[in-house]
Amino acid sequence: MGIKIKSMKYEDFNDNESLELFKKSGSNGFFMTTIDSIINWGRSNSVWPLTFATSCCGIEMMAAGASRHDFARFGIEVYRASPRQADVIVIAGTIVHKMAPVLKRLYDQMADPKYVIAMGACAISGGPFFNNTYSVVRGADHIIPVDVYIPGCPPRPEALLYGIMQLQRKIKAESKENRLESRENFI
């Protein structure tokens, strides 16, 4: 059975096969235990992000939190300024060599369970600054393991909301075995 998100049909999502694979790789049986599903329901409906915006995508993230595309309806009630209190870090903007150790330290300071969303072309692969520059890290996943990628330069606020819904589905498909899998396989 598909992972249910209210207000959007299962067929309208793009990447259902990898999510089913993820779910199968976790659970030993054919269904998750009730405890797991209650915990996952609670975690996915209340992810609180860290205030981290380096450049232009930060403005679209702020616009997604404003009154027209409100993302408090998805459970993102407040932004937390301290990494120890945050659940997800939305990397909005380019990462350069001087900023990379700071990003790694912020990620290490976050408490489990933690998730990472890479927003914008710069965080996925270096974006418009890929060629001929000496100081841009070509993709935030050279530094920390990323769960959801949102393309665009800058992505619309609706794209950020879609990315958050995908993250919610991924959290709902987790179980105890495969939760830390992406972090352990990260080189």
Place this chain on the structure above:
Amino acid sequence: MIEKREIILGENEPYIINMGPQHPSTHGVLRFELSLKGETVFKVVPHCGYIHRGIEKICESDTYQQIIHLTDRMDYLSAHQNNEAVSLCVEKALGVEVPERVKVIRTILSELGRLASHQLWWCAFGMDLGALTTFFYGLRDRERILDIFEESFGSRLLHSYICPGGLMNDIHPNFQKRIKDFIIYFRKKLPEYDKLLTGNVIFKERSKGIGIMSLEDAISFGVTGPSGRGSGFSCDIRKSQPYSAYDRVDFKEILYTEGDTYSRYKVRIDEMWESMKILEQLVDQIPEGDYTAKMKPVIKLPEGEYFQSVETARGELGVYIVSKGDKFPVRVKFRTPNFSNLFIISKLAIGHKIADLVAISGSLDLIIPDIDR
């Protein structure tokens, strides 16, 4: 031999603390190294470079049309004005005369961009001081301008619409009607901003007399834009070296002389009224014609050096191009307003508390990728 050393931490020791790159009030990745005595700041050292992407090095191996896409991302809130600066410099070097329609549309876009940028500044400034309502009010009104942009250019934030020779494409037929509707709407909403913040007792206590910048300091450090005009530095490029259609519109240059945070705030609110006046004068006067002049597909500037200044929402943006006749430039240098506006903080914040430092840096309206390029 191990020597005995005693370190006594007392009241006279400076306490060095980091207001780090990730901080909700620094509006980007800027690091302040503060030396504190109690809560009073007595030395501030800003460290930049956390978003240095090497744009000037990339420009040396890009054609002139490709540089437009990079200048968008420098000061992303005044994207139209950045594009206009490079386009004007290239057109001046080639001796190309753009059609009248292009000049008027460029001016309209410049003023719309200035309005949108000041709206976002207002909402972020109020949020820094603790007034969270301003965040929602400012962004609600900014969405209307972004709707106008999206209908004509396809994107909300970074358009790359103004290019050497004219514009990328013609505007949508609804463009003029939407601007007129927006002006009627916003004239009713701007007094609300005054009711919320300008007359507020707490806001006045937190901003009057804080961060006073003298006129000599403003000229010596090169602080331009609304931050410089709050101290009486008459530096508006739209008046002193008019470009595009600015020589045929009638508007005032706003100058205040006190030089504190409150007067920098008032300059920007008054500039929003002036921008609406300029829009009203121009929106019905868009002449018919081409949307671009005839340009060759490969642009090669003649050998020499060219400089062009433009007034963005934050100050004077200067573009300096050195060319040796090739299709790639030898050197492109951007004189960005935020780079000069930043370093005066170390003079303004001495003797104030940390909360006042947040108010001062909010009133200087810094965009960090513009500092680091």
Place this chain on the structure above:
Amino acid sequence: MEELQQILSDLLPGAVFNTNPQFVEAVVPAGDLHKFALELKNNPKTLFDYLVCCSGVDKNEELSVVYHLRSTKLKHNCVIKVVTTDRVNPEFDSVFDLWASAEFFEREIFDFYGIKFKNHPDLRRLFLEDDFVGYPLRKDYVDNINIVQ
């Protein structure tokens, strides 16, 4: 513009004037930079009190620093250049005591080109990391690991 060129050639005896359709441009010998800049700032006929932009240029053989100056009272502009062919240890005078913004422009030029400024209060890197090796905006800077062509 011609009167300004006449005034400048009277004040700066060693300067060479280039043709530039936009501004009056003067190439000044490197040893006299501070003296001439002081004269340009204080003389009542020129009064250049606002340094608009200060940039470094690398033209393959020579390194130069270009100063764009403007006067807020007399409303004219000029361009001053200093040139050196020494690529191993280039050095110029610092003008931070005349225009306070020059302190940070000169740090940026040191960061990117390696040009040192005498009497600068705090000459260290501004944008790049403190342990960065090399001067990236020079034309002969080669970095095969980081730069993707």
